[in-house]
Amino acid sequence: MEKTMKQIYETIVQGDLKGIEALVNTALDAGAEPSVLLNEYMITAMDEIGERFEKGEIYVPEMLLSAHTMQAGLKLLKPMLVDSGVEPSGKVVLATVKGDLHDIGKNLVGMMAEGAGYTVVDLGVNVAPDAIVAAIKEEKPDVVGLSALLTTTMVMMKSIVDAVSEAGLRDQVKIIIGGAPVDQDYADEIGADGFGRDAGQAVQVIRSFKA
Numbered sequence: 001m002e003k004t005m006k007q008i009y010e011t012i013v014q015g016d017l018k019g020i021e022a023l024v025n026t027a028l029d030a031g032a033e034p035s036v037l038l039n040e041y042m043i044t045a046m047d048e049i050g051e052r053f054e055k056g057e058i059y060v061p062e063m064l065l066s067a068h069t070m071q072a073g074l075k076l077l078k079p080m081l082v083d084s085g086v087e088p089s090g091k092v093v094l095a096t097v098k099g100d101l102h103d104i105g106k107n108l109v110g111m112m113a114e115g116a117g118y119t120v121v122d123l124g125v126n127v128a129p130d131a132i133v134a135a136i137k138e139e140k141p142d143v144v145g146l147s148a149l150l151t152t153t154m155v156m157m158k159s160i161v162d163a164v165s166e167a168g169l170r171d172q173v174k175i176i177i178g179g180a181p182v183d184q185d186y187a188d189e190i191g192a193d194g195f196g197r198d199a200g201q202a203v204q205v206i207r208s209f210k211a
């Protein structure tokens, strides 16, 4: 099974979309723990891709192929990450902020939140502050979750928090942020209610809002 999981890592790094499904199914059939496969092999493969990109060894098209391969693998893991059988415990609106197209981390947060019994409304990527405000009015969520992967787009999180305040809605929702360039200090600085280092922690923080 270790061999198959290493092959999954390599398949994502190589962006071999055709190969991923059979390998993930083989690993799951052999009893692989979905969270181990996800955290120790699939996400680390994306980190490797990021490092290669940074060194100039690969370019955006390769990065995109790896992302598609990762997403195809995640689709197969989703039922296992989501199937908790718990009753709906609240509503979460999720978005990747304006200017940013990275959505794999956000999608994971969505899957984990669904698994914890939340109804998830995913607004997608490149979402502007006024669209978040409109979604709060329409969906009346308990929590808004924002994701950003770029140092150039993390500032959009502050614009969103400010827009929600200006719309007079700030006391109606909790706002959690996440993504590689942000941390708890940044959440405090922009007036967000919480920060999640990874999808699992994000759900713990979302749960803690109720307490």
Ligand code: B1M
Binding pocket: 043, 046, 047, 048, 049, 050, 051, 053, 054, 060, 061, 063, 064, 066, 067, 099, 100, 101, 102, 103, 104, 105, 106, 108, 109, 144, 145, 146, 147, 148, 149, 150, 151, 152, 176, 177, 178, 179, 180, 181, 195, 196, 197, 198, 199, 200, 202
């Ligand atoms: Co981009 N990219 N990318 N990219 N990309 C990064 C982020 C980068 C770090 C790569 C690098 O240089 N090492 C770098 C950012 C540098 C910086 O700003 N500091 C970068 C760059 C520069 C760019 C472009 C500018 C490249 C260019 O065009 N020259 C461009 C920007 C496009 C745009 O957004 N406007 C770009 C484009 C792309 C692709 C489209 C090709 C593709 C994304 C496809 C997609 O998402 N559908 C892509 C990819 C794949 C990456 C890397 C390789 C992988 C990202 C990923 O999916 N990781 C990335 C390098 C890296 O991250 N190591 C990189 C796996 C995922 C599970 O992790 O999203 O971090 P992550 O989510 C984590 C946590 O952050 C957290 O939970 C998840 C784990 O459980 N989390 C949350 C995320 N959101 C959360 C929300 C929460 C809580 C936790 O609460 C709501």
